[in-house]
Amino acid sequence: MSTTEEPPRRSWAEPFKIKMVEPIRATSFEERHSALRDAGYNTFLLRSEEVYIDLLTDSGTNAMSDRQWAGMMLGDEAYAGSRNFYHLERAVQQHYGFPYVVPTHQGRGAEHLISKVLIHPGDVIPGNMYFTTTRLHQELAGGTFADVIIDEAHDATSEHPFKGNVDLGKLDALVQRVGAERIPYVSVAATVNMAGGQPISLENLRKVRAYCQEHGIRIILDATRAVENAWFIRQREPGRGEQSIATILRELCACADGCTMSGKKDLMVNIGGFLAVNDPEVFEEARNLVVIYEGLHTYGGLAGRDMEAMARGIREAVQEDHIRARIGQVEYVGEKLRRAGIPIVLPVGGHAIYIDARRFLPHLSQDQFPAQALAAALYLEAGVRAMERGIVSAGRDPVSGEHYYPRLELIRLTFPRRVYTQAHCDVAAEAICALYARRERIRGLKMVYEPKYLRFFQARFEPLGDSVYESA
Amino acid sequence: MTDRRQQPGASRAAGIELPRANAVIEPFRIKAVEPIPLLSPGERATRIEQAHYNLFRLDADHVTFDLLTDSGTGAMSANQWAGIMAGDESYAGARSFRRFERVVQDLTGKPHVIPTHQGRSAEALLMKALVRPGELVPGNTHFDTTRANIESAGAAALDLPAEVDADPLFPGNLDLDALKQTLEKNATRIPLVILTITNNSAGGLPVSAANVRKTKALLNPHGIPLFIDAARFAENAYFIKHREPGYSDRTVEQIAREIFALADGVLMSAKKDAFGNIGGFLALGDDSLAEAIRTQMVITEGFPTYGGLAGRDLEALAIGLREILEESYLAYRIRSVEYFGEGIEQAGYPVLRPFGGHAVYIDAGKALPHLGAGQFPGQALAVAFYQSIGMRTVEIGSVMFGRRNRETGEEIPAPHELLRLAMPRRVYTQSHVDYMVEMLAHLRPHLNSLPGYRFTYQAEVLRHFTAKFQPIVTPV
Numbered sequence: 001m002s003t004t005e006e007p008p009r010r011s012w013a014e015p016f017k018i019k020m021v022e023p024i025r026a027t028s029f030e031e032r033h034s035a036l037r038d039a040g041y042n043t044f045l046l047r048s049e050e051v052y053i054d055l056l057t058d059s060g061t062n063a064m065s066d067r068q069w070a071g072m073m074l075g076d077e078a079y080a081g082s083r084n085f086y087h088l089e090r091a092v093q094q095h096y097g098f099p100y101v102v103p104t105h106q107g108r109g110a111e112h113l114i115s116k117v118l119i120h121p122g123d124v125i126p127g128n129m130y131f132t133t134t135r136l137h138q139e140l141a142g143g144t145f146a147d148v149i150i151d152e153a154h155d156a157t158s159e160h161p162f163k164g165n166v167d168l169g170k171l172d173a174l175v176q177r178v179g180a181e182r183i184p185y186v187s188v189a190a191t192v193n194m195a196g197g198q199p200i201s202l203e204n205l206r207k208v209r210a211y212c213q214e215h216g217i218r219i220i221l222d223a224t225r226a227v228e229n230a231w232f233i234r235q236r237e238p239g240r241g242e243q244s245i246a247t248i249l250r251e252l253c254a255c256a257d258g259c260t261m262s263g264k265k266d267l268m269v270n271i272g273g274f275l276a277v278n279d280p281e282v283f284e285e286a287r288n289l290v291v292i293y294e295g296l297h298t299y300g301g302l303a304g305r306d307m308e309a310m311a312r313g314i315r316e317a318v319q320e321d322h323i324r325a326r327i328g329q330v331e332y333v334g335e336k337l338r339r340a341g342i343p344i345v346l347p348v349g350g351h352a353i354y355i356d357a358r359r360f361l362p363h364l365s366q367d368q369f370p371a372q373a374l375a376a377a378l379y380l381e382a383g384v385r386a387m388e389r390g391i392v393s394a395g396r397d398p399v400s401g402e403h404y405y406p407r408l409e410l411i412r413l414t415f416p417r418r419v420y421t422q423a424h425c426d427v428a429a430e431a432i433c434a435l436y437a438r439r440e441r442i443r444g445l446k447m448v449y450e451p452k453y454l455r456f457f458q459a460r461f462e463p464l465g466d467s468v469y470e471s472a
Numbered sequence: 473m474t475d476r477r478q479q480p481g482a483s484r485a486a487g488i489e490l491p492r493a494n495a496v497i498e499p500f501r502i503k504a505v506e507p508i509p510l511l512s513p514g515e516r517a518t519r520i521e522q523a524h525y526n527l528f529r530l531d532a533d534h535v536t537f538d539l540l541t542d543s544g545t546g547a548m549s550a551n552q553w554a555g556i557m558a559g560d561e562s563y564a565g566a567r568s569f570r571r572f573e574r575v576v577q578d579l580t581g582k583p584h585v586i587p588t589h590q591g592r593s594a595e596a597l598l599m600k601a602l603v604r605p606g607e608l609v610p611g612n613t614h615f616d617t618t619r620a621n622i623e624s625a626g627a628a629a630l631d632l633p634a635e636v637d638a639d640p641l642f643p644g645n646l647d648l649d650a651l652k653q654t655l656e657k658n659a660t661r662i663p664l665v666i667l668t669i670t671n672n673s674a675g676g677l678p679v680s681a682a683n684v685r686k687t688k689a690l691l692n693p694h695g696i697p698l699f700i701d702a703a704r705f706a707e708n709a710y711f712i713k714h715r716e717p718g719y720s721d722r723t724v725e726q727i728a729r730e731i732f733a734l735a736d737g738v739l740m741s742a743k744k745d746a747f748g749n750i751g752g753f754l755a756l757g758d759d760s761l762a763e764a765i766r767t768q769m770v771i772t773e774g775f776p777t778y779g780g781l782a783g784r785d786l787e788a789l790a791i792g793l794r795e796i797l798e799e800s801y802l803a804y805r806i807r808s809v810e811y812f813g814e815g816i817e818q819a820g821y822p823v824l825r826p827f828g829g830h831a832v833y834i835d836a837g838k839a840l841p842h843l844g845a846g847q848f849p850g851q852a853l854a855v856a857f858y859q860s861i862g863m864r865t866v867e868i869g870s871v872m873f874g875r876r877n878r879e880t881g882e883e884i885p886a887p888h889e890l891l892r893l894a895m896p897r898r899v900y901t902q903s904h905v906d907y908m909v910e911m912l913a914h915l916r917p918h919l920n921s922l923p924g925y926r927f928t929y930q931a932e933v934l935r936h937f938t939a940k941f942q943p944i945v946t947p948v
Contacts, residue, residue: 048567054562057563061562078532079543081533288932291934294590295590305749454770
């Protein structure tokens with residue numbers, strides 16, 4: 001072998017071939033212009049047929065495998081005791097390690113249950129950065145979220161390898177201030193979505209575990225993208241390079257007392273989630289609640305076939321080839337953008353690339369919704385749909401009624417699993433580069449309709465000028 | 473479309489008159505099958521013991537005939553399965569949602585269509601938006617999850633079922649006089665009235681179009697909105713067509729539209745009369761109510777264009793909502809339930825008459841006169857049907873609706889001890905039914921030797937799902 005430095009490899013290949021396709025359609029600038037106006041400049045309100053490459057979310061938008069589709073045909077739709085439930089239960093026990101499993105129709109169903117069971121009014125729930133639905137459920141159960149993530153997570157330019165880590169100093173200061181008895185659990189996300197899909201290290205999580213054990217505080221893991229987190233641990237954490245993804249995943253979960261899960265991400269299904277815990281009493285209570293909100297505890301609001309697809313998805317998610325290709329694709333686009341000088345959050349996360357709208361659009365102030373405007377302009381430029389993750393997503397302080405002003409003002413380009421090819425990725429990356437060259441033509445927005453909860457989903461905007469973006 | 477089943481025994485070829493056939497013809501053939509488990513009596517005895525004599529605790533793999541519920545257990549058509557493959561899983565604005573929305577708008581006449589993952593979440597969202605603590609929600613008979621969601625909003629659920637003999641053809645009706653009196657006293661405290669069609673808790677019995685119209689007329693002067701719980705709307709419309717004067721010339725679809733037009737809003741569990749394995753929706757006329765619910769639903773359900781459902785399920789429901797209106801299907805559906813009921817009655821069991829649209833009810837209290845309510849005759853019969861025939865049914869009596877006095881530990885019985893045999897849609901054939909009826913006849917002489925049951929564990933709420941039992945062994 002040559003000892004000279006090898007040139008960077010452009011090519012990588014998916015560890016699968018395509019078995020079923022879905023047509024997509026390119027649109028004209030005029031079509032997109034009117035579609036965007038009708039959608040109130042909110043990409044959430046676009047119709048999917050108006051979108052060419054849909055990078056809105058990786059949630060539920062994945063391609064299932066032929067084995068998962070085969071499982072769909074084996075759905076046991078019995079109301080009680082469906083065999084698909086037992087398959088799911090076994091797969092969760094085996095790979096996540098928690099003995100008690102409650103299926104839910106989505107991740108937010110699991111968050112709803114655990115918040116109701118564990119949080120009492122006045123409680124404080126520390127976490128490694130907020131997530132929209134997680135924090136809302138904590139607040140609705142009477143709790144308050146407290147951010148204990150390391151400072152680097154809020155810095156889009158920091159290249160810390162584990163920007164999802166918990167700052168134990170912040171955690172300890174919080175415990176000293178409010179008392180351990182008012183902290184029902186620490187909410188740990190792996191990876192941290194709002195920080196840019198950034199991982200937490202196993203070492204850090206173990207320290208959090210030791211600290212929490214000392215103070216009698218539970219840890220609830222948001223395991224939605226824990227498989228992706230496990231991949232980063234293996235790549236970046238000393239001594240982990242030889243371990244299998246499945247082993248690291250088990251070790252991550254072993255640090256927690258339970259997890260909430262949206263199966264629509266790592267597990268490559270279109271619908272489904274679960275709550276899994278160690279404590280039989282928490283399980284008992286969650287199982288009694290699930291029937292009110294979701295469905296009987298052996299289906300949790302899911303068709304039997306969807307539980308089967310999720311059970312099979314668990315086993316596929318931890319396959320080394322799969323996860324390498326998954327993260328490799330995101331890295332490929334990230335590298336392309338970085339080389340072109342586009343301001344993105346580094347290191348690149350597991351499921352998405354986050355563009356820093358503050359640096360992309362320095363001429364816009366945060367209350368002109370720069371990330372929302374950038375997402376709108378990217379759609380106009382190329383029919384690529386991204387999502388705002390900045391001031392609109394952050395919402396308002398329930399006490400003061402003021403906007404939260406997050407330090408991160410980002411748009412997220414999220415990659416569905418196994419859906420888009422490298423050619424699609426190239427088209428999207430080139431569009432972003434073209435937009436960057438004309439970035440001074442992007443104008444700000446004003447919000448003209450604001451929903452009370454999770455406003456980013458349905459808020460409507462109008463451009464501050466004639467248009468949000470004048471194409472060449 | 474023409475409905476050949478409209479004229480019973482209507483073969484008039486070559487001037488020969490044939491009587492109406494007793495056999496039930498399915499207006500479809502089978503495209504995919506699912507093996508059913510066949511267990512020996514010994515295996516079943518072990519399984520039911522391991523399940524602590526609670527049929528909810530049985531694995532489906534140990535049940536031969538699953539008549540636990542008609543909810544989500546139906547067989548989808550080839551067209552629906554094709555829709556499953558064509559589902560658009562985009563998070564926002566999926567074309568499968570647009571298709572679903574168009575079908576529901578067209579059928580209900582309501583502009584706002586809000587998908588939910590089940591019927592109970594449609595109820596939860598509606599009650600949260602409309603109902604305030606201290607209010608009162610009347611209905612013909614509220615289904616148990618509807619009642620739970622009304623109570624969880626701090627209001628009282630008021631059942632006003634008509635007397636059974638007031639209209640023997642439509643025993644699911646609302647008692648209009650009782651509603652009138654309630655309105656006179658409490659109109660300002662009533663945020664909505666719900667008519668459940670068919671009336672599930674009253675045996676799946678139909679509500680007449682006249683009853684819906686008169687209910688609406690009583691509410692109009694007070695400005696109180698009328699909601700229809702439409703889980704089994706097509707079965708109800710079929711009953712109207714065949715029983716209510718003036719409706720025989722109309723299609724089931726026209727009748728369904730007429731009923732929906734009388735309502736201000738519709739809520740539905742799509743696991744029944746939309747042939748879905750999962751799903752539900754709200755259809756609303758009121759813009760501001762729709763906006764309030766769309767804002768609320770993202771917390772627990774999902775974004776308003778998917779509502780916690782996969783795109784493929786929206787696609788399958790859009791197709792199912794059209795298929796359910798096929799009159800040949802409804803004729804088969806209603807007749808096959810009736811056929812099962814007649815067979816059970818002939819086998820010597822006391823059944824509730826008239827038969828409803830989706831289930832047959834056995835009066836377990838009468839069938840097992842040697843057991844008092846405290847010994848749970850419905851549960852005793854359910855266990856015996858499983859042990860001897862492999863059937864899973866559901867007790868609707870003192871296990872489900874009785875209460876335990878928390879201080880004394882004493883059981884407060886429910887008014888009726890029933891056993892429900894619910895028929896999944898398009899799943900079991902006439903041969904399955906004939907087999908079950910034959911075995912039930914063999915079991916009949918042994919009923920007086922069945923033991924009663926007592927609780928060994930019960931949860932505080934909805935105890936029937938997770939309870940454990942022991943047979944009461946009496947010394948001979």
